[in-house]
Amino acid sequence: xxxxxxxxxxxxxxxxxxALQRSLSAVSSTYPLLVMVTESLDDEARDALAxxxxxxxxxxxxxxxxxxxxxxxxxxxxxxxxxxxxWELKEVDRAVFLxxxxxxxxxxxxxxxxxxxxxxxxxxxxxxxxxxxxxxxPAHWIPENCPYTFNxxxxxxxxxxxxxxxxxxxxVFEPNPLVFDAIAARLNALPDGASAPFSDxxxxxxxxxxxxxxxPYIYNALKTLSKSHSNMWSLKAIKNIHYIFDKPWEQFARxxxxxxxxxxxxxxxxxxxxxxxxxx
Numbered sequence: 001x002x003x004x005x006x007x008x009x010x011x012x013x014x015x016x017x018x019a020l021q022r023s024l025s026a027v028s029s030t031y032p033l034l035v036m037v038t039e040s041l042d043d044e045a046r047d048a049l050a051x052x053x054x055x056x057x058x059x060x061x062x063x064x065x066x067x068x069x070x071x072x073x074x075x076x077x078x079x080x081x082x083x084x085x086x087w088e089l090k091e092v093d094r095a096v097f098l099x100x101x102x103x104x105x106x107x108x109x110x111x112x113x114x115x116x117x118x119x120x121x122x123x124x125x126x127x128x129x130x131x132x133x134x135x136x137x138p139a140h141w142i143p144e145n146c147p148y149t150f151n152x153x154x155x156x157x158x159x160x161x162x163x164x165x166x167x168x169x170x171x172v173f174e175p176n177p178l179v180f181d182a183i184a185a186r187l188n189a190l191p192d193g194a195s196a197p198f199s200d201x202x203x204x205x206x207x208x209x210x211x212x213x214x215x216p217y218i219y220n221a222l223k224t225l226s227k228s229h230s231n232m233w234s235l236k237a238i239k240n241i242h243y244i245f246d247k248p249w250e251q252f253a254r255x256x257x258x259x260x261x262x263x264x265x266x267x268x269x270x271x272x273x274x275x276x277x278x279x280x
Contacts, residue, residue: 002031002112005095007083009038009061014045015249016100019271021052023104026274030109034092036085059085064187073136073197081187083200087173087180098240099169101247103267106239108219111172120211121173121204123166124220129228132245138197148217148229166212168201169242170220183207223263243267 004024008017021033034055037046049056062081064070072078086097096111098104114122128146130137143149147164186203196202217225221238224245241263248254248267258264 001092002094003092004031004033005086005097006100007036008100009040009079009082011045013100016247018048018052020098020100020102021054022274023270027104027107029107038082064190068190068192070190070194070196072199077199080199084180084183087175088177089175092175094174096172101243103241103270108239114172117211121171121208122213122215123171124215124217126165126167127222127225127228131224131228136197148232165205167220168204223260227259
């Protein structure tokens, strides 16, 4: 089976996951959305997902050893380790993982036919600009080290660099329990007090450091790229927006003073009117 995959362990992300499913339907994707859910998700949320056509799979939460205190860039990253269980989906041959805060604007079904390196994945580079100057982010996350800084006029980023670091909001992969075991071993080996600013994303980068294909940013267009790299940003080309940081369905994100108000309204227009606005 080939499928899109996401994780929903907290009801707070339910609007995002439902919008993600609706956006995939709006672009007539051939493939279903499989949602990994944990026992903390209530029946009402599960029914809402099922009614939209999602496939639900219960998974156990994945956490570091209880005695470990890890250093995260944000408290929310302490709850995203369970994403790694996607590699345990035995019934899936090829999958594309999507974070629940994404909105698909155009079909990305071609990713399922992408040739992957043996045991490898495909993903987009992360933006290293740290535009909000978050002090918990790695010190080298500055515009001078961001790969997009040097490719603002390019639609595709193909050359590797020493600062290559993928954003794990979207990645193309083939489930394999041996890969899960290897990544989980890295998690269990993290020492107390270790720096794991982006949790699962850091481990995915460590495991696939020399074995991943770089995808064009249009498959994982971080909303911050619209400001940090405006020369590159093109809604006419983008296939998938990633609403990192404040979520459009959260009340304060609807303020006209929000620097991403236009992108938030795009999400809301889609939520209210479905795929009618996806090509606007």
